[in-house]
Amino acid sequence: MTHDHRHDHDYDEEMGFRVGALERVLVEKGLVDPAALEELIETYEHRVGPRNGAQVVAKAWTDPDFLARLRRDATAAIATLGFAGRQAEHMIALENTPKVHNMVVCTLCSCYPWAVLGLPPVWYKSAPYRSRAVSDPRGVLKEFGVELADDVEVKVWDSTAELRYLVIPQRPAGTEGWDAERLAGIVTRDAMIGVAQLRLEQGK
Amino acid sequence: MNGAQDLGGAHGFGPVLRESDEPVFHHRWEQRAFAVTLALGMLGRWNLDMSRYSRENRHPVDYLSSTYYELWLKGVERLAIDHGLISGQELKSGRGLSPPDPGIAPPDAARARELLRSTAGAKMNVAVAARFAAGDRVRVKNLHPATHTRMPRYCRGKAGVVAIDHGVYVFPDTHALGLGPKPQHCYSVRFTAIELWGEARRDTVHVDLWDDYLERA
Numbered sequence: 001m002t003h004d005h006r007h008d009h010d011y012d013e014e015m016g017f018r019v020g021a022l023e024r025v026l027v028e029k030g031l032v033d034p035a036a037l038e039e040l041i042e043t044y045e046h047r048v049g050p051r052n053g054a055q056v057v058a059k060a061w062t063d064p065d066f067l068a069r070l071r072r073d074a075t076a077a078i079a080t081l082g083f084a085g086r087q088a089e090h091m092i093a094l095e096n097t098p099k100v101h102n103m104v105v106c107t108l109c110s111c112y113p114w115a116v117l118g119l120p121p122v123w124y125k126s127a128p129y130r131s132r133a134v135s136d137p138r139g140v141l142k143e144f145g146v147e148l149a150d151d152v153e154v155k156v157w158d159s160t161a162e163l164r165y166l167v168i169p170q171r172p173a174g175t176e177g178w179d180a181e182r183l184a185g186i187v188t189r190d191a192m193i194g195v196a197q198l199r200l201e202q203g204k
Numbered sequence: 205m206n207g208a209q210d211l212g213g214a215h216g217f218g219p220v221l222r223e224s225d226e227p228v229f230h231h232r233w234e235q236r237a238f239a240v241t242l243a244l245g246m247l248g249r250w251n252l253d254m255s256r257y258s259r260e261n262r263h264p265v266d267y268l269s270s271t272y273y274e275l276w277l278k279g280v281e282r283l284a285i286d287h288g289l290i291s292g293q294e295l296k297s298g299r300g301l302s303p304p305d306p307g308i309a310p311p312d313a314a315r316a317r318e319l320l321r322s323t324a325g326a327k328m329n330v331a332v333a334a335r336f337a338a339g340d341r342v343r344v345k346n347l348h349p350a351t352h353t354r355m356p357r358y359c360r361g362k363a364g365v366v367a368i369d370h371g372v373y374v375f376p377d378t379h380a381l382g383l384g385p386k387p388q389h390c391y392s393v394r395f396t397a398i399e400l401w402g403e404a405r406r407d408t409v410h411v412d413l414w415d416d417y418l419e420r421a
Binding site: 109 | 210212214215219222229230237256284295297299300304308311313327354
């Protein structure tokens with residue numbers, strides 16, 4: 001976990017042989033269907049990702065009725081947009097305000113709301129983030145370029161159970177009158193994990 | 205277990221390293237380890253808590269020096285052997301040496317897609333009385349189970365306030381050992397930075413904790 005992405009050809013070749021041996025045994029014994037494996041990879045490589053969560057955020061910003069439903073039952077509200085299932089069975093939306101900044105971590109493994117954000121980036125699963133997000137959140141945020149005033153409360157959510165958290169970042173100034181689709185285009189994955197703030201001048 | 209997976213508050217790991225334009229998977233073997241883990245899990249022979257336990261329950265050096273999907277692969281190899289789906293000999297040779305169990309029908313692509321969309325989670329539709337309510341002051345018990353637990357060490361013995369009662373959930377400590385779901389309330393408990401880290405920041409950490417971990421403060 002110290003070096004989650006090793007650029008080491010021998011290592012990757014060795015891991016390829018190892019997983020290949022397991023896969024071959026499983027296919028020969030009829031324990032997995034190769035077409036199902038392709039379906040699983042295709043789903044998370046191409047179909048599910050942070051664009052889903054961005055739609056949730058944009059709708060929360062533009063539709064007060066949706067926001068009310070999101071507060072009452074985030075899982076049900078998010079399901080109305082078509083996003084549901086694995087690693088998002090029990091959702092909670094965390095709204096950032098001028099005085100509260102929410103940030104999500106899983107110190108014990110890598111829990112992450114797959115159905116709205118896809119699979120987590122390597123840094124989210126890495127030891128530096130998992131160790132420091134709870135004890136030094138402001139230091140971590142600083143590395144991500146976020147500096148918060150002392151009177152802002154940083155609320156860190158450690159995903160130790162099956163609840164999955166989605167941060168609703170503050171809507172950036174200068175987006176008045178934008179429709180949900182245009183707004184969704186500026187919502188980033190990192191903002192929905194709670195390690196970024198949205199600003200128009202970030203080149204979006 | 206007081207293992208290497210329990211990283212909250214640990215020192216020495218350095219800065220958070222990010223990669224721009226990061227792909228979902230970096231190598232083909234990572235895709236395969238991911239997919240095989242999900243597909244085998246869909247056979248229903250083990251649960252998610254057992255999967256987590258299979259990844260963390262190893263020598264700390266092994267845990268910390270393995271990459272993320274390497275841990276998934278090691279975990280699923282162990283589960284497949286321990287649950288009798290394959291033998292160690294088969295894994296070593298890379299060939300199926302005995303015929304498949306006719307009782308096993310792995311999900312095809314359509315069924316796998318359906319299962320990914322399943323909204324059945326760890327929340328249980330059973331009536332169990334809550335021991336605490338939002339606003340209650342609680343303390344995390346000084347427990348050191350040598351097996352799977354979702355109580356991080358950094359909050360052990362610490363006092364906090366119940367922020368949310370999430371309702372009744374599967375209890376991972378027993379579930380990971382095949383001892384049943386032991387349904388009980390799970391709460392979001394809010395801890396201050398001064399309580400956890402001795403620092404007078406106005407920051408808080410919210411941890412999801414079950415009734416069995418908590419006592420009244």
